[in-house]
Amino acid sequence: MTAESGTARRPMLAALPRFSQQINRVLTWVVVGLFVVWVVGNFINAPKQFVSVFLLGVTLGSIYALVALGYTLVYGIIELINFAHGDVFMWGSMIAVTVSAHWLGLDGSQGWYVTAPLIFVTLLACIAFCGTLNVAIERLAYRPLRNAPKLAPLITAIGMSFILQNAGALVYGFIEQPVPDIFPTKPLFRIGGIAYTQKSLLIVLITIPVLLALVYLVRSTRQGKAMRAVAQDMDASRMMGIDVDRTIAFTFALGGALAGAAGLLFVMYQTSTRYDLGFQLGLFAFTAAVLGGIGNLTGAAFGALLIGLIQAFNEGLSWHTPGSSWTQSVIFSILILVLVFRPQGLLGEAVSDRA
Amino acid sequence: MAGDLLTARAVRKEFGGLVACSDVDFTVPQGGIVSLIGPNGAGKTTFFNMLTGVYTPTSGEVTFDGHEVVGLPPHAVTQLGVGRTFQNIRLFPTMTGLENVLVGMHARLKGGIFRSILRTPGLRREEREAADRARELLRYCGLPREAEHTYAMNLSYGDQRRLEVARALGTEPKLLLLDEPTAGMNPQESAEFTSFVGRMRDERGLSILMIEHDMKVVMGISERVTVLDHGEKIAEGTPGEIQKDERVIEAYLGSAATADNGDGGLLE
Amino acid sequence: MSGRTGALGDAWARLPKRVRALALPVTVLLLVVLYPNYYQDVFNALGGGVTGQLAPTVPTMVVMCVYVIMALGLNVVVGYAGLLDLGYVAFYAAGAYIAGWFATLQFAPHKVHFLSVGVLPVLPGLHVNVWLLLIVGAVFATILGIIIGLPTLRLRGDYLAIVTLGFGEIIPQAVNNGDDWFGHNVTNGPNGLTPIDSLGFGVTIHKTFSFLPSSYRLEINSADYYYWTGVALVLFTLFCCIRLRDSRLGRAWVAIREDEIAAAAMGVPLMRTKTWAYAIGAFFGGAAGCFYAIFKSSTFPQDFSLNISIAVLCMVILGGMGNVWGVCLGGAVLAYLNYQGLEAVGNNLNHYAGTNLNIPQYTFGIFGIIIVAMMLIRPQGLIPTARRKIELEAGVEGGSLYDAAA
Numbered sequence A: 001m002t003a004e005s006g007t008a009r010r011p012m013l014a015a016l017p018r019f020s021q022q023i024n025r026v027l028t029w030v031v032v033g034l035f036v037v038w039v040v041g042n043f044i045n046a047p048k049q050f051v052s053v054f055l056l057g058v059t060l061g062s063i064y065a066l067v068a069l070g071y072t073l074v075y076g077i078i079e080l081i082n083f084a085h086g087d088v089f090m091w092g093s094m095i096a097v098t099v100s101a102h103w104l105g106l107d108g109s110q111g112w113y114v115t116a117p118l119i120f121v122t123l124l125a126c127i128a129f130c131g132t133l134n135v136a137i138e139r140l141a142y143r144p145l146r147n148a149p150k151l152a153p154l155i156t157a158i159g160m161s162f163i164l165q166n167a168g169a170l171v172y173g174f175i176e177q178p179v180p181d182i183f184p185t186k187p188l189f190r191i192g193g194i195a196y197t198q199k200s201l202l203i204v205l206i207t208i209p210v211l212l213a214l215v216y217l218v219r220s221t222r223q224g225k226a227m228r229a230v231a232q233d234m235d236a237s238r239m240m241g242i243d244v245d246r247t248i249a250f251t252f253a254l255g256g257a258l259a260g261a262a263g264l265l266f267v268m269y270q271t272s273t274r275y276d277l278g279f280q281l282g283l284f285a286f287t288a289a290v291l292g293g294i295g296n297l298t299g300a301a302f303g304a305l306l307i308g309l310i311q312a313f314n315e316g317l318s319w320h321t322p323g324s325s326w327t328q329s330v331i332f333s334i335l336i337l338v339l340v341f342r343p344q345g346l347l348g349e350a351v352s353d354r355a
Numbered sequence B: 001m002a003g004d005l006l007t008a009r010a011v012r013k014e015f016g017g018l019v020a021c022s023d024v025d026f027t028v029p030q031g032g033i034v035s036l037i038g039p040n041g042a043g044k045t046t047f048f049n050m051l052t053g054v055y056t057p058t059s060g061e062v063t064f065d066g067h068e069v070v071g072l073p074p075h076a077v078t079q080l081g082v083g084r085t086f087q088n089i090r091l092f093p094t095m096t097g098l099e100n101v102l103v104g105m106h107a108r109l110k111g112g113i114f115r116s117i118l119r120t121p122g123l124r125r126e127e128r129e130a131a132d133r134a135r136e137l138l139r140y141c142g143l144p145r146e147a148e149h150t151y152a153m154n155l156s157y158g159d160q161r162r163l164e165v166a167r168a169l170g171t172e173p174k175l176l177l178l179d180e181p182t183a184g185m186n187p188q189e190s191a192e193f194t195s196f197v198g199r200m201r202d203e204r205g206l207s208i209l210m211i212e213h214d215m216k217v218v219m220g221i222s223e224r225v226t227v228l229d230h231g232e233k234i235a236e237g238t239p240g241e242i243q244k245d246e247r248v249i250e251a252y253l254g255s256a257a258t259a260d261n262g263d264g265g266l267l268e
Numbered sequence C: 001m002s003g004r005t006g007a008l009g010d011a012w013a014r015l016p017k018r019v020r021a022l023a024l025p026v027t028v029l030l031l032v033v034l035y036p037n038y039y040q041d042v043f044n045a046l047g048g049g050v051t052g053q054l055a056p057t058v059p060t061m062v063v064m065c066v067y068v069i070m071a072l073g074l075n076v077v078v079g080y081a082g083l084l085d086l087g088y089v090a091f092y093a094a095g096a097y098i099a100g101w102f103a104t105l106q107f108a109p110h111k112v113h114f115l116s117v118g119v120l121p122v123l124p125g126l127h128v129n130v131w132l133l134l135i136v137g138a139v140f141a142t143i144l145g146i147i148i149g150l151p152t153l154r155l156r157g158d159y160l161a162i163v164t165l166g167f168g169e170i171i172p173q174a175v176n177n178g179d180d181w182f183g184h185n186v187t188n189g190p191n192g193l194t195p196i197d198s199l200g201f202g203v204t205i206h207k208t209f210s211f212l213p214s215s216y217r218l219e220i221n222s223a224d225y226y227y228w229t230g231v232a233l234v235l236f237t238l239f240c241c242i243r244l245r246d247s248r249l250g251r252a253w254v255a256i257r258e259d260e261i262a263a264a265a266m267g268v269p270l271m272r273t274k275t276w277a278y279a280i281g282a283f284f285g286g287a288a289g290c291f292y293a294i295f296k297s298s299t300f301p302q303d304f305s306l307n308i309s310i311a312v313l314c315m316v317i318l319g320g321m322g323n324v325w326g327v328c329l330g331g332a333v334l335a336y337l338n339y340q341g342l343e344a345v346g347n348n349l350n351h352y353a354g355t356n357l358n359i360p361q362y363t364f365g366i367f368g369i370i371i372v373a374m375m376l377i378r379p380q381g382l383i384p385t386a387r388r389k390i391e392l393e394a395g396v397e398g399g400s401l402y403d404a405a406a
């Protein structure tokens, strides 16, 4: 047999990459299709319930969005999954309890003209605290490892997460931290017996301008441009005179601030918090960031909305839903499926790194 | 031409909008020494990566020794008999010279998990023979005796380049791809390396495909030279023909003004 | 040297090299194996009472063995092959539930006995020989490892970490909800599976060799038997790990860890080699889980939290990634602290310093501190391998071939 005799022996394997891309695309659409069927089915099954659960999901998604953005910002710039981010968020919620309820004495009995400014003060405190905390973490734990193998900062981040959690428990105890209903809870309207309260709307209304401001900041300001430059190529940015360390610190400050704001909103919404809820909520938010295409700001917000909705649907609807005891599994399954089959996220385009 | 070991037909690679390699036809004859030259960023390394399975071409076909290569993972291509070195040395830095070559021999050894745990006599013999062969290769490529026990990262630059070749030879290739093997060597070392390439071909029955910027090396040893520019093949022929080719001179002169990053004189 | 140590030193120097080389390991091994026989003396030497609590009890030593096996297994994945697995507890769970399914009353009224030892013949449920289950559990975990590994191991390092973490979180929840999987009670949910049959040698063997117990559970000093079994399993694991490290596969793991693309170009099949690392890690994880469940005679979903994965990772990091001796040390020390040490220290503090601390509550904060401190100050671990030390200090790392979006 001669080497140049017409067509070569073509091993089965050779066709696999192209084939699997096709399968990938088909599978993605099948899954999205099934999801749509499931949503529509639920809507038909119980329309009123659906709408109220939907609104709940939007509120939840807003909080996730603020946390997810912190993951995406940090990942975008130094390619680190900042496991400690969820715990920074938890600290934000704790600080919110301390400042609003314990220091300022808010308990929902005051009028809005007292409450609103004091909430704003609380918000500033949360933002300042979490921003500082996140920068401190970066400075102490991540910066020294910037040239280490990539897994080193990742492992460190896990360690930081545990430290923050236990520090939270040390300060606030292992039990739930309650806070009175400070946000107005008057129902705006009722659907199917479930009230849509003012505070739910308030959370969405606070989140949206924050997101827009962030997008503006990253897209259009000098600091934002520096961030994007560092994300593209750290060494080149340094040579172009960008202060890389400062830019990274700024990114962490920004992420921390968002987590602080999210902490406040979360605790106002849920009226309690606990030392260990940051880790899981953080992972949910991370899933959202992955779903939207990690590193992509609008993607993170979109993914967060989707995750919020999925969680709310799963826990609030009844037509073919696994129920709340499976929420974690459902969301982590999404995380795994997206990372394995569509790591660029639902919105992202495939790009290949250079070998 | 009969006896082509490697044939590439209309191979193309795009990165987003950038066409790094555009419909290149190319062959390496059995037992030949072929050079691939071109200015920086011409797509030479990209072409190598497609031949070795590191990149999948956007379109086109690559046949090696009667096997279709496109779509195979890199290790399968290596098993077919394509060995390579890297432009920016990619040794295993904290493995010794000997271990580096032994990794190269991975596909040619058989020791599996259970035999490794039991350390059967057969396995011990295989390991011993492999180590002997690896030592031989180190010496063959001109590495000093200490290199055997020295971490690759602690070897001199020239020795690292030589170790890359030894490691590639460990894969028992039929075709050896060398990506700028003399980069960073002084003229004397380059000359030695040039004759070494010839010797390898003659003594080991290899075919050799080499990317090279140093024209002395290229012209001294190649039987055929292919020139890439902006991903396109602009010329092909004997060294003598290439030196006279208008388009080649133009491509180099055109880029010489911009490519003064000390990558080894293009028109030396 | 010998002049200073006198006649004894001379005699020592005259001994054959082999004997001298074996002296230390044999001494250590003897000390380890005989621990149950002199535990009481250690307890007394520490002054008994509250300070005596610092002496690891024999059951603590069993747990230490379990964690050392797990740490050695994870070390193959993280230390040898450089793949960060944050869901290692999944394999531990797999092994434990094999014991739970095939050696309890869970599937009563079905009744199948297969070579079971020390189990009343009238007992309903599945009762397979528990020694056999150790192997089955390990093999089951291996299969699970391969199933999880095949789609995920092509992801790059950090994505792999988070995906494994996802599996590590899904599996306990699935087990916890397993009392109603489409109407079947498979795992008995949060109530767990208990009691699990005991290890033992069965009546027939017991009659011939009366020093062997027919069932560990029936013996007064049953923990001793588990301890010796645990030590044997640790030795087996160590042996395999060392042999693998020095093999063709071990070289390929290091190569992949240092430069994936170069390794692939040298003919190392990435997926297969990584999957082997994962499968071997899973094997030991499964064996450890199965053994621990049998020792505790129970298994619960709460046993499989993320914390366990992190604790085992912490052991590997503390000891020194890639170094089996370091990992043994790390595993033993941290398992001791987790299971007994921190509580004992806390009790001592409370007793003598009059504090009122509940230190064990903060175990994982302490583990977090250990992780961060090690990564920052001594990333190569307490007992590093020369190789890893250089890698971590010089930041050696190659790109990955199967990049997430490739």
Ligand SMILES: Nc1ncnc2c1ncn2[C@@H]1O[C@H](COP(=O)(O)OP(=O)(O)OP(=O)(O)O)[C@@H](O)[C@H]1O
Pocket: A352, A353, A354, A355, B015, B018, B020, B038, B039, B040, B041, B042, B043, B044, B045, B046, B047, B087
């Ligand atoms: N993975 C990748 N993603 C995007 N662009 C790439 C990638 N690999 C190579 N390129 C681009 O393709 C073009 C060809 O690059 P290549 O490395 O093949 O050039 P070369 O001929 O080897 O140059 P040199 O002489 O500098 O080694 C360059 O513009 C390069 O930037």
Ligand SMILES: [Mg+2]
Pocket: B044, B045, B046, B087
């Ligand atoms: Mg090149």
